[in-house]
Structure formats: C-alpha cells, structure tokens
Amino acid sequence: MDVVLDTDTFNEIDDQYALAYLIKSSDELTLKAVYAAPFYNKRVSSPAEGMRKSYEEIHRILSFMGREDLKDRVYSGSECYLPDEKTPVVSAAAEDLARRAMEYTPENPLYVIAIAAITNVASALLINPEIAERIVVVWLGGEAFDWPHNREFNCYQDVAGVRVLFDSAAAVVLLPCMGVVSAFATTRYELEHWLRGKNQLCDYLCDVTISEAEENKRGQCWSKPIWDVCAVAWLLKGDFMRDRYECAPIAEYDDHWAFDRSRKLIRYVYHINRDNLMEDLFTKLAK
Helix, strand or coil: CEEEEEECCCCCCHHHHHHHHHHHCCCCCEEEEEEECCCCCCCCCCHHHHHHHHHHHHHHHHHHCCCHHHHHHEECCCCCCCCCCCCCCCCHHHHHHHHHHHHCCCCCCEEEEEECCCHHHHHHHHHCHHHHHHEEEEEECCCCCCCCCCCCHHHHCCHHHHHHHHHCCCEEEEECCCCCHHHCEECHHHHHHHCCCCCHHHHHHHHHHHHHHHHHCCCCCCCEECCCHHHHHCCCCCCCEEEEEEECCEECCCCCEECCCCCCEEEEEEEECHHHHHHHHHHHHCC
C-alpha cells in the first residue's frame, strides 16, 4: 500500500517510533511523503515553531536511519490551525496531498496515516474535495467514545479540522487515545533490554523516551505510551488490534464527542494487542 505520514514529530517521542516503524515495514507499506504538522505545547512558542521543529526532527530520524534518499519526500505543513470549517490553511504539505491523492482511485486509495492535529489533511480536503473518495485516513486522535471527556491533544488543537474530516466523504479509521491506545505503553527496562546498543536510532529513542518519562512521571513506577505506532500498525498484517464499525462522531467545541446514528460509518479501534505489537516494533527497530 502507498502511504503518506502526517506527523508532529517534535511534540514528544512516539512519532519518531512511528516514522521509523513505517520505514522498517517497507515490505508492506511504501512511504510516498512525510508531512510536518503543527503543534503547540511547552516545547515550542507557537504552532508554526512546532511544525518547523517537527520538520527538522523528521530529517534527524531519517539521518539516524541512513535514509537520506527519503529527505526530498518531506514537506512543510501548516503554521496555524484552521480558522473555521470552510477555510484551508495552504501549505506545501496540504497542496501535495491535494495533488498526490488524485493519482489514486476508490479501488486503489492512498492511505494517510495522521498522528497529529488533522490540519494538513483537512486543508487538503478543503482545497480539493475530490480526493475524499481516493484516500483512507487513519487518524490517531480523540479519546474513547466512553471516556468522560474528549480533551485529547491532537483533537482539541484543531476541532474545526476534525469536523471537516468526519463530515467529508473520506474513509476514516479512528484510533482513540485514552481508553484504547493508552494501553500501548513501554518501560525503561523493556527499552534497555530490547533496543539499547542495537543501532544509533535505537539509542536515541531510548535516551529521549526515558528522559521524557522521567521528567513527566508521577511516581517511581512509570510506563510511557508510544501512541502513534498503533496508527501504522493498523495497516499491517499482524494480529495487533480489534476494530468495529461505528457512525462518525461529531467533535464538539466543548471537548466532548456528540453522536448521530445517521452519519457515515468509520472503523473504530477498541482494543490494542499490546504484546504482539510491541514485539514486532522492537524486532524491526533493532535490525
């Protein structure tokens, strides 16, 4: 399958795993482009800086992997979020997706793995609505439908973008964070055992993951979700997760999901086979 990856790679550490895992799964997935997405938290001063830092981090990971050949497939994304549900944020990433997707068909779609605020993808849908029937969007965002709120990082940054996605004709796979993908967590001891010393990339992932977890831990015992790997894994053949059909939710501006049973069907992931996926991830990264 041909795929593009939309990622806020500098946000934390999970995007780096997802990018590397995708590249290491080239027997099943062909990476056509990588889009840097905006984000805004304590690590950056604005969504624009978040996007630029993510662009740089994508190149850093490719260098660690010795994949200089992929660097010309990296595109800068949006520097801000959608101002409303009708106005795209034009960027190199959004324009590339709006053009590239036209090379595909409903029978042979382009798979869009989105592991960030959905701004770039929503902008592409607004720029060229015809691509909706030519793409499948695998988005990691929002919380589980039965979670008490929906204030999830990828979702609340650009609620307008989420509404554009779910209101469009695009096929969508939703991987909720808390209550579902939160189960895909690892520990210092697993990282040290499976990745330490295997290669430059693995040492970098160990160092940054452990440092980030130590900085944000709430007690002596901690585990760190590496959420975004799961979006890549949905496209792979292993027994990694369970999903079902649900009607597309409505992202409300008050940090909650709303539901309408007349809306289009999407795939909703409700369970992660944590151990199966972790083994496949560690095996591929350590090669």
